[in-house]
Amino acid sequence: MQGTAAVVGSGPNGLGAAVVLARAGLDVTVHEAAATAGGAARSAAVLGPGTVTDLGSAVHPFGAASPLFTALGLHRHGLEWLHPPIAAAHPLDDGPPGLLHRSLERTAEGLGRDGAxxxxxxRGVVDRWEDTVEAVLGPLVRAPAHPLALASFGLRAPWPAAATARALFRTEQARGLFAGSAVHAVLPARHVLTSAFGTLFGAAAHATGWPVARGGSQAIVDALVADLEEHGGRVLLGSPVTDLAQVRPADVVLLDLTPRQVLRLGGLELPPRYRRALARWRYGTASYKVDLLLDGPVPWRDPRIARAGTVHVGGTLAEIDAAETEARAGRLPERPFVLVAQQGAADRSRAPEGQEVLWAYAHVPHGCDDPAAGERVLDQLERFAPGVRDRIVARVDTPPGRLEAWNANLVGGDIGGGALDGLQQVFRPAVQPDPYATGAPGVYLCSSSTPPGGGVHGMAGCHAARSALRDLAWRRRSPGAG
Incomplete structure (x- = not known):
């Protein structure tokens, strides 16, 4: 198909959209305001020479599972997924940690009486994994391509994770392991639909793993850019777009932006109903990020945790739910839920020999830049890894305000493009048949504020690009269609 396309924003969704459009034959230009492409999937040596720190996303369950990334064959451009010996660990004060292995059987064996x-x-989700991923990484309100897979998953999805965990499991080990995955939704575990996240993340570990990208998350971005260029597209860096006149007369325009940025764009005439929906958009709980360079391994109380790529630091199910409830209510938790990535468990290129890069963030109130949050991250680490403070060689704190200054889509430190509660769980960003259409002819939204939401998988961009291509083909068949 001939034509031109402009994409505003070079996060994984913007680049995913650009690649789909370029492969369809359009001449594609991506406009990126920053000096490097990637949005929240960039990497840099912020902790010193010889280090690699993922500035945003770090571990990629749905990157490895992404139907788009798989179809593109990004390994041709150097992307390599590396798997840690243990996908994730969940330490407790009393008793052994919950350990999430690639093997469902091994995980169940480690959970003892909760294994069955x-x-x-x-099991049902793992056995239908490819169909399930295709079903859930897109709009939920549509005719499912794989109804059996969606039905199997749907039976588990609607319930609060806390209720599911207490109903099914008898040990804090299993309850905590499930809850740690569930609160990737950045919601309290008592919230409806959080079981969907717990089940989906657990199944991902058993089906395709929780890998990191060799050399940093930037490798995912670099592979997407290489594929785009291979098909004639280009990325313009240092090219902020504040008015759509800057990208006209492109046949289609895709916006890898959240509602706040869309509303600030000049030259964009949106239908009043859609504009009101964007104005009502709610952003959620924030992340307060702490990056550490250590002079050796993390001194976890249980040494097996050192082999995990991801560590959920939050204690029991009740503690995690309480912390998420406090953060959502605007109060900084004394013991916040902390998500830790140990990329070095899979990729030794992240730090000089004998040292360790540790990536962590806590869930905190929206816009909370209180430096006490950084200290509470370290307190939580120290709780399960006594002596970790003594190993710190370098430390970089990135509070919510700085996250937003680095990437305008991270409004108030919300890394998911908007809260996943209420109608926003299902209808993103507005209640309408096509979630990617803005109502302005030829203009589409393709960010994490559209289905399926946050994560490095490119699927929001993929679906938005397909919507744009369908509409473009229809407009050309019907010249009077506007």
Missing amino acids: AWTALH
Whole structure:
């Protein structure tokens, strides 16, 4: 198909959209305001020479599972997924940690009397994994291509994770392991639909793993850019777009922006109903990020945790739910939920020999830049890894305000493009048949504020690009269609 396309924003969704459009034959230009492409999937040596720190996203369950990334064959451009010996760990004050292995059977064996329940919860999703991923990484309100897979998953999805965990599991080990995955939704575990996240993340570990990208998350971006250029597209860096006149007369325009940025664009005439929906858009709980360079391994109380790529630091199910509830209510938790990435468990290129890069963030109130949050991250680490403070060689704190200054889509430190509660769980960003259409002819939204939401998988961009291509073909068949 001939034509031109402009994409505003070079995050994984913007680049995913650009690649789909370029492969369809359009001449594609991506405009990126920053000096490097990637949005929240960039990497840099912020902790010193010889280090690699993921500035945003770090571990990629749905990157490895992404139907788009798989179809593109990004390995041709150097992308390599590396898997840690253990996908994730969940330490507790009393008793052994919950360990999430690639093997469903091994995970169940480690959970003892809760092993059978863990298997029953995840087996159906794991067995239909490819169909399930295709079904859930897109708009939920549509005719499902794989109804059996969606039905199997849907039976597990609607319930609060806290209710599911207490109903199915008897040990804090299994409850905590499930809850840690569930609060990737950045919602309290008592919230409806959080079981969907717990089940989906657990099944991802058993099906395709929780890998990191060799050399940093930037490698995902670099592979997408290389594929785009291979098909004739280009990325213009240092090219902020504040008015759509800057990208006209492109046949289609895709915006890898959240509602706040869309509303600030000049030259964009949106239908009043859609504009009101964007104005009502709610942003959610924030992340307060702490990056550490250590002079050796993390001194976890249980040494097996050092082999995990991801560590959920939050304690029991009740503690995690309480912390998420506090953060959502605008109060900084004394013991916040902290998500830790140990990329070095899979990729030794992240730090000089003998040192360790540790990536962590806490869930905090929206816009909370209180430096006490950084200290509470370290307190939580120290709780399960006594002596970790003594190993710190370098430290960089990135509070919510600085996250937003670095990437305007991270409004108030919300890394998911908007809260996943209420109608925003299902209808993103507005209640309408096509979630990617803005109502302005030829203009589409392709950010994490559209389905399927946050994560490095490119699927929001993929679906938006397909919507744009369908509409473009229809407009050309019907010249009077506007």
